Amino acid sequence: MKYEVIFAGIGGQGVILAGTLLGEAAVASGLKASQTQAYGVSARGGFTKTDVVISDGEILFPYALSPYIVVILAEEALVRYLDIENKNCKVVYDSGLIDASKYKLDSRFVGFPITKTAIEMGSPKSANVLSLGIVASCLKAISTEALFRTLAEAFSPKIRDINAKILQKGIDVGNEIISSR
């Protein structure tokens, strides 16, 4: 079993944190995980991505060469994954932030208003948590209990309950995406 995942966006959206939490939840589920990160020199803005590899065996190369799922939170990131090779890859993009009408996206691309939903649920900064839920539910390898525990340990108590709800929403969205394919 081996899954490669990419979270991509711009600096400040928390995509690297989403990757870190996914990796932590995978390790807490008894698996091996690796996470790499790429970002620019500015504190906010600029293309940012994190690659997570999850496996039940040793992970040799820690970058995603053939991702199983990519979550994209900004147009600046989307343009880099338009020609993604893997035919079975799912690409979930934030349709609230990205106007995808100018791109010819094939059926691997699925839009969902990730950031808008997080805002409506009470936490504008939790688009990354919703993204995490989408990915985790698509993978089917991460223990849900470990996922929620990892999330609870990562944030302050005042945001814990909202984040748990947003994570659950992400899981539901992920399940819909899988069943609709």
Next chain:
Amino acid sequence: MKKKVRFMLGNEAIVEGALLAGATFFAGYPITPSSEVAERASRRLPQIGGCYLQMEDEIASIAAVIGASIGGAKAFTATSGPGFSLMQENIGLAIMAEVPCVIVNVQRSGPSTGLATRPAQADIMQARWGRHGDHSVIALSPATVQECFDLMVQAFNMAEKYRCPVLFMADETVGHLRENCVLRSRDEVEIVNRKRPPEGLEEYFPYKADDDLVPPMVTPGSDYLTRFHSSTHNEKGLPTSSPQEARKLIKRLYDKIEKNKDDIIKYREFDVTECEYLVICFGGAVRAARQAAMEAREEGLSVGVLQLQTVWPFPAEYISEISKGKRGVIVPEMNMGQIIGEVRKAIPDEVPVLGANRYDGEPLTPKEIIEVLGEVVSL
């Protein structure tokens, strides 16, 4: 007892390894992609009664580390290319004055400030030759987060054992990598502490070495006279212009490392003996190399990987021996080809040696190595 597996950043594991080795002092000037070393050190050292010093620049950082080590602490700093350049003069001082310490360089793309957040392995010759003057040096390079932890313990042990600075040559792909890591406990690892003069010694000479070529070390305030000298000095630690004494000192500083290569050189072998094609690499490039070797084996090619955990001193004799009869050797590096020169010097002329190089700030991938492998096979 089952060990707790952590999902840890390479830079954080470096700090934990240093602490296990007994480090109590860090002085540094944070720089991408090494900043998490300083960040974690600033939190962890006060917890154990140690000292974290945020310095004004890298020259001051390495100076403080040398001072702390002379004062008796196991001390380290962390930087990247620009800071490593600034530290060279004082690393030379640590070599000459025989001050144990560990300098972490999480390499990024250069020259100068280069691509601050992007990986490279282009400081590996600087690690060997960055200072002026004849000398040998120890440099280790981790390829996994676990090795960030384990090799840091080794780095401190070697620094203490041989009374010298040890250069810990990580790179962005490992320093900024998170993966499974087991933090070992004190009773699982050997910890080496610097040699002190034997009890009851009447007359102590600061630079009089034992048979192992390493002089026992004292701290200022001990019962013995203390001298640390950057200029050519005799056994008493006094400056000298005697050709005999100069030669003796330079030779001893060199030999204490070069004559202990069997102890210092660490490597990992993956199908090295039986393979027809051998990949020789270090640090982050190892990950791409091992993936490439696995994919090539699935295609029926016989490929092995030799990972140099110790890059300096260079294991020339071993590489010379192991590469005999190979059909080709590939040296992948995230630079324009630095270690490949050492490999070429070491191995027989009839074995073709090709580099797989990347110097655009992107990590080396298995694909690039497989392409070069294709070239070697078609030779």
